[in-house]
Amino acid sequence: MEPGNIPILVVEEDTIPLAYEKAIRDVWEKGISIRTEYDHPEDPPSKDATVMIAVREPFGQPRFHRSFADGLGGLAEYVMEVVHGAHDYWVKPMEEILKGTESKDTRWTYTYHGRLFEYVIEDRVVNQINYLIEKLSNTGYTRRAQAITWNPKLDPPTEDPPCLQRVWGRLCEDGEGGFVFNMNTHWRSRDLFKAWFENVIAITTLMRKIAEAISEKTGKRIRPGRYVDISDSLHIYGSYFREIQGDPEKGIKSFFEKLESRSFEERTWHSSFVKPFFIDDGVGKGLRPMLKREKEMPKTVRKAVEEELKKMEEDDYVV
Amino acid sequence: MTIFEKIADEVQKGNSETVETMVKEALSSDVSVEKILNEGLVAGMNIIGEKFKNNECFIPEVLVSAKAMTLGLEILKPLLAESNIKSRGKVVIGTIQGDLHDIGKNIVAMLLQGAGFEVIDLGADVPIDRFVESAKNEKADIVGMSALLTTTMINMKTVINELKEAGLRDDVKVMVGGAPVTQDYAVQIEADGYAPDAASGVDVARKLLNV
Numbered sequence: 150m151e152p153g154n155i156p157i158l159v160v161e162e163d164t165i166p167l168a169y170e171k172a173i174r175d176v177w178e179k180g181i182s183i184r185t186e187y188d189h190p191e192d193p194p195s196k197d198a199t200v201m202i203a204v205r206e207p208f209g210q211p212r213f214h215r216s217f218a219d220g221l222g223g224l225a226e227y228v229m230e231v232v233h234g235a236h237d238y239w240v241k242p243m244e245e246i247l248k249g250t251e252s253k254d255t256r257w258t259y260t261y262h263g264r265l266f267e268y269v270i271e272d273r274v275v276n277q278i279n280y281l282i283e284k285l286s287n288t289g290y291t292r293r294a295q296a297i298t299w300n301p302k303l304d305p306p307t308e309d310p311p312c313l314q315r316v317w318g319r320l321c322e323d324g325e326g327g328f329v330f331n332m333n334t335h336w337r338s339r340d341l342f343k344a345w346f347e348n349v350i351a352i353t354t355l356m357r358k359i360a361e362a363i364s365e366k367t368g369k370r371i372r373p374g375r376y377v378d379i380s381d382s383l384h385i386y387g388s389y390f391r392e393i394q395g396d397p398e399k400g401i402k403s404f405f406e407k408l409e410s411r412s413f414e415e416r417t418w419h420s421s422f423v424k425p426f427f428i429d430d431g432v433g434k435g436l437r438p439m440l441k442r443e444k445e446m447p448k449t450v451r452k453a454v455e456e457e458l459k460k461m462e463e464d465d466y467v468v
Numbered sequence: 469m470t471i472f473e474k475i476a477d478e479v480q481k482g483n484s485e486t487v488e489t490m491v492k493e494a495l496s497s498d499v500s501v502e503k504i505l506n507e508g509l510v511a512g513m514n515i516i517g518e519k520f521k522n523n524e525c526f527i528p529e530v531l532v533s534a535k536a537m538t539l540g541l542e543i544l545k546p547l548l549a550e551s552n553i554k555s556r557g558k559v560v561i562g563t564i565q566g567d568l569h570d571i572g573k574n575i576v577a578m579l580l581q582g583a584g585f586e587v588i589d590l591g592a593d594v595p596i597d598r599f600v601e602s603a604k605n606e607k608a609d610i611v612g613m614s615a616l617l618t619t620t621m622i623n624m625k626t627v628i629n630e631l632k633e634a635g636l637r638d639d640v641k642v643m644v645g646g647a648p649v650t651q652d653y654a655v656q657i658e659a660d661g662y663a664p665d666a667a668s669g670v671d672v673a674r675k676l677l678n679v
Contacts, residue, residue: 219571220531239568255566255619388647395523402523410524431484431535432578433589442591 166214192387200383211417218343221426222434231351234262249306264298289320327370330360472507479512482532513582521667534578555586561612562590569616576669615646
C-alpha cells in the first residue's frame with residue numbers, strides 16, 4: 150500500500166473467536182500507525198485499518214473468546230442493552246445532548262438500541278428494526294432493509310458519537326424450503342481489542358432475534374446465516390500496546406504469547422459454559438443481578454429481560 | 469495433592485460447583501476453616517491474580533474464578549465470624565459519582581478479596597457522601613475509587629476533601645485508579661496510592677497497609 154493510504158484488510162473465518170484472533174493479528178501486523186482522538190499524548194499512535202470481517206457461522210461453537218474487557222455477566226447485560234434497550238434509560242435528555250461537550254450531565258448520549266428501535270427524526274419516533282422485519286417479511290430479496298444510527302443533529306457535537314452506523318439484511322433461499330438471513334453491519338470506528346468481540350456477540354444476538362421475528366411473521370423457516378462486519382477504522386489503541394507487547398524484563402507475556410501458550414479450546418468457551426454466567430455470574434453481574442440492581446429500568450424493558458432470563462433457564466437456549 | 473491444593477486448583481479453573489463440594493468436604497473432615505480459606509480459596513485466587521498481572525490469563529477468567537471463590541467463601545463466612553479470623557484490611561471501594569463503568573473496579577475488588585482483604589463494594593455511580601459514610605461506619609482502612617471519565621474523576625478530589633472534613637483522613641488511606649487517572653493526578657488530589665491498572669491494585673493496597 151502506498152504511504153498515506155489506510156490498509157484494507159479482509160478476514161473470513163468460520164466462527165467469531167477465529168475471526169477475532171485473525172483480525173487482531175492482521176491489524177497489529179498490517180495496520181497503519183495513526184493517532185486517534187482517544188490517544189493520550191504519551192501513547193504511541195494506534196494501529197488502524199479498514200477491515201471487513203466475515204463470520205460464516207456466527208453461532209458456531211465455541212462462540213465465545215476469553216479475551217474481552219468485561220466478565221461474562223457484564224457481557225450478558227450489554228447484550229440486553231443492545232437487544233432489549235436495558236440501558237436506554239441511561240440516556241440524557243435531548244437538550245443536554247445538544248449542549249455537546251459543554252454538558253455537565255454524565256449520562257449517555259445514545260444507545261444502539263435507542264437509535265435502532267426508537268430513532269427520533271422531526272418529532273417522529275421510528276422503529277427501524279420493525280421496518281427491517283416488515284420489509285424482509287414482505288420482500289425477502291429487497292436491498293432496502295436497513296437501519297441507521299447516526300443523527301447529524303445530535304452526534305457531531307458529542308465526545309463519543311456512535312460507532313455502529315448501519316445494519317443491513319437480506320433473505321436468501323437455503324435450497325431446502327427455508328431461508329437464510331444474511332446480515333451486514335457497518336461501523337465508523339471500532340476498538341478491536343476491547344470492544345469488537347462484545348459488539349459482535351450482542352449484534353449477532355440481535356441478528357437471531359430479527360430472523361426469529363421474520364420467521365414468526367411469515368411462518369417460514371429462517372435461520373441466521375453469515376455475518377459481515379465492516380469497519381472504516383478498526384484499531385488497536387496505542388494505550389493497549391503494553392498489554393499486546395508484554396514486558397519480557399518483568400516476566401509479563403505478550404498477548405500473542407498468551408494465545409500461543411494455550412490450545413484454541415483453552416482460549417474460548419462454548420455457549421453451554423457461558424449460559425449460567427449470563428444468568429448470574431456470582432459476582433454481581435448477569436440477568437438476575439441486573440434485574441435486582443436496576444430498579445429504575447422501565448417496566449416493558451424489565452419484562453423483556455425477564456423473558457430472556459426465562460429462555461436462558463431453558464435447556465436448549467443457546468446464548 | 470492436598471484438599472487445599474485441590475480447592476485452589478478448582479478456583480483457578482473456575483469450577484464453582486466443585487469448589488462448593490470440596491469446601492463442604494473439607495469442613496466435614498474437620499480441617500481448620502482458616503486453612504480452607506487461606507490455603508485453598510485465597511491461594512487459588514492469588515495465583516489467578518498473579519497470572520493476570522503477568523498477562524497469562526484473561527479478564528473474564530478472573531471473574532469466573534472469583535465466582536468459585538465467592539461461593540466457597542459464602543460457606544465459610546459464618547464459621548469465619550465464629551473463629552474471629554482477621555482480614556488483611558478493610559477496603560471500601562466504588563466507581564465515582566456520575567460514572568457507570570465498573571469493570572476495572574470489579575476486578576480490583578475480586579483480586580483484593582482473593583488476597584485476603586475484606587471488601588465492601590459500593591458499586592458504580594457512588595455518591596460522594598456514601599464513600600465517606602461507609603469509610604466511617606465500616607471503619608475502613610482504605611477507600612478505593614475508580615473513574616473512567618475525565619468528567620467524573622474530579623469527584624475523587626471531593627471525596628478526599630469530605631473525608632478530611634469528617635475527620636477521617638488520618639485513619640484511612642485513599643487509592644485511586646481508572647483510565648484517565650494518572651500518578652500525577654493522584655498526587656495532585658492527595659491520594660495515597662495510584663494503581664495504573666487493575667492487576668496492580670492489590671500491590672498498592674498491600675503497600676499502603678504494610679501487609
